[in-house]
Amino acid sequence: MEELDLPEVLAVDRAGLIDGIASSVDVFDTARAGAEALDIPFPGETIANVLICGMGGSAVAGDLIASMYYERTRVPLFVHRGYYLPGWADNHTLALLMSYSGETEETLTAAMQALEREAPAIAVTSGGKMDTWYHGRHGMPMLPIPSGLQPRMALLHMLIPVVVILARIGVIPPQDQELDAARVAIAAAIDAYGPARPTGANPAKQLAMRLYDKVPVIYGAEVTSGVAFRWKCQFNENAKQPAFWATLPEMNHNEIVGWEQPGTFGEQAQVVMLRDPRQHRQVERRLALTREIISPSVTDVLTIEGEGDSPLARVIDLVLLGDYISLYAACLRRVDPDPVDSIGRLKAGLATTGNQRLRAGESGSI
Numbered sequence: 001m002e003e004l005d006l007p008e009v010l011a012v013d014r015a016g017l018i019d020g021i022a023s024s025v026d027v028f029d030t031a032r033a034g035a036e037a038l039d040i041p042f043p044g045e046t047i048a049n050v051l052i053c054g055m056g057g058s059a060v061a062g063d064l065i066a067s068m069y070y071e072r073t074r075v076p077l078f079v080h081r082g083y084y085l086p087g088w089a090d091n092h093t094l095a096l097l098m099s100y101s102g103e104t105e106e107t108l109t110a111a112m113q114a115l116e117r118e119a120p121a122i123a124v125t126s127g128g129k130m131d132t133w134y135h136g137r138h139g140m141p142m143l144p145i146p147s148g149l150q151p152r153m154a155l156l157h158m159l160i161p162v163v164v165i166l167a168r169i170g171v172i173p174p175q176d177q178e179l180d181a182a183r184v185a186i187a188a189a190i191d192a193y194g195p196a197r198p199t200g201a202n203p204a205k206q207l208a209m210r211l212y213d214k215v216p217v218i219y220g221a222e223v224t225s226g227v228a229f230r231w232k233c234q235f236n237e238n239a240k241q242p243a244f245w246a247t248l249p250e251m252n253h254n255e256i257v258g259w260e261q262p263g264t265f266g267e268q269a270q271v272v273m274l275r276d277p278r279q280h281r282q283v284e285r286r287l288a289l290t291r292e293i294i295s296p297s298v299t300d301v302l303t304i305e306g307e308g309d310s311p312l313a314r315v316i317d318l319v320l321l322g323d324y325i326s327l328y329a330a331c332l333r334r335v336d337p338d339p340v341d342s343i344g345r346l347k348a349g350l351a352t353t354g355n356q357r358l359r360a361g362e363s364g365s366i
Contacts, residue, residue: 002199004208004328010195012331015338017153017238018195021323024186027156031145032179035164038143042120044169047094050077051085052162053110054098056343057152060233061098061159063226064319068311069172070222077171083109085117095121096165097140098158100151102128111140122165124158150338152237155230155319156186163312178310185306185313189320204321207302208328212239214270214299219290221248221283223311224274227318231272234326238337241329248286259294271301276314 003009010018050073052062062079069077080086083106089095095114099107102125111134114121121140123130126147135142143165145157160179167175191197193204216235220228225247235243246255262269271294273287291301304321306314330337 002205002209004195004202004205004331005198009331012334012336013327013338014336015150017150017337018324018327018331020149020153021320022190022194024156024190024320025183028160028183028186031157031160032164034143034145035161036168038122038161038165039141040122040165040168041141044171046092047075047120047169047171048092049075049088050094050096050166050171051080051089051110052077052096052098053080053085053107053114055081055104055106057150057155057233057237058098058100058104058107058158060152060155060226060230061162062096063229064159064315065162065166065226067220067226068223068315069166072172074171077166080110082106085110085113085119089114089117089119091118091120093117093119094169094171095119096162097121097123097125097130097134098162099123099125099128099130100145100149100154100158102126102130108134115140124161126154150237150340152234153323156316159316175312178312181308181310181313182316185308185317186320188307189317193321193324204324205328207304207321208325208332210300210302211235211270211272211325212241212329212332215265215268216241216243217269217271217298218243218245218274219248219251219271219287220245220274221276221287222279223276223315224279224306224318227274227306227315227322230319231274231322231326234322235329237340238323238326239329239333240335240337241326241333248283248290252286252290256290256293259297262297266297267299269298271298273301273303274318275303275305276311277305278311 066079097111123140123142126145134140143161166172199205218228218231228245232243232245235241295301306318308314308317327337
């Protein structure tokens with residue numbers, strides 16, 4: 001029996017993050033229904049641009065949407081990570097405020113600025129100040145999502161509502177068929193990659209065994225650009241493992257040269273290329289040529305394509321595949337995937353520094 005088929009190895013995942021993915025179809029249904037029922041108090045034709053505001057796992061939904069729909073958006077759409085909104089954001093800018101905890105200081109600051117500029121805004125959150133202050137006291141529309149999860153494991157709770165909301169106000173085309181295909185893809189991914197399927201027939205377990213003791217370098221292109229970043233983050237947070245990412249064609253203009261003399265890093269690097277059948281034909285050629293050029297300098301180069309009948313379905317399939325791989329990698333590395341201690345220490349340090357400055361009479365903001 002392979003290592004990842006042993007219950008005692010999977011028991012490293014004490015919080016049950018692997019088993020939690022099995023509820024993804026129900027999560028999808030709840031998220032879709034909630035977004036379809038949400039009261040949106042402003043007409044879509046007044047929206048001139050969209051900002052999806054968030055940090056960390058809460059912003060990844062924006063990355064996926066930006067890379068999936070960039071050819072099909074009616075107005076400009078940007079993912080915003082940070083405190084201050086860009087200067088052009090005004091009362092025709094839709095601010096989608098993504099904070100799983102409702103306490104993310106950068107996103108709370110962005111929410112304050114959205115109110116000051118009278119921008120139409122919708123919050124997607126499990127509670128916190130985003131709920132009590134911006135929804136409760138200022139009447140900002142809010143889509144509530146369940147609490148008690150790691151933000152990175154709440155992606156479908158945040159991704160699906162944004163897809164529905166953007167379709168409802170006409171920023172992207174109607175998504176009923178794509179959403180239906182995505183639901184089918186989620187069920188298929190759970191069956192194909194879940195812990196009950198043995199390693200010999202499980203691509204996620206097989207890939208975890210190839211990647212857990214290497215440094216994954218993930219390359220995406222166009223539709224898969226957001227997925228590449230998601231994979232990188234999941235290896236970091238779940239497997240506590242260094243990982244890196246970039247996109248094509250951009251990396252062909254700089255990073256590819258770095259593989260000419262990678263030194264000992266090349267011995268540890270495992271490159272994964274994420275492709276989609278809708279990619280530009282020149283991107284396909286670039287993927288093939290990049291693989292040919294860098295292969296001698298790295299451990300291996302893998303090419304993976306998502307399964308599904310729509311871009312959304314294929315992206316979600318790749319997301320779930322990456323989630324399973326990173327969690328299985330954590331088990332192989334014998335590290336509990338749930339805690340993110342470094343992030344907690346950093347936030348505590350920021351809070352201490354902020355309190356010291358306020359006591360000293362310096363200005364501060366949340």
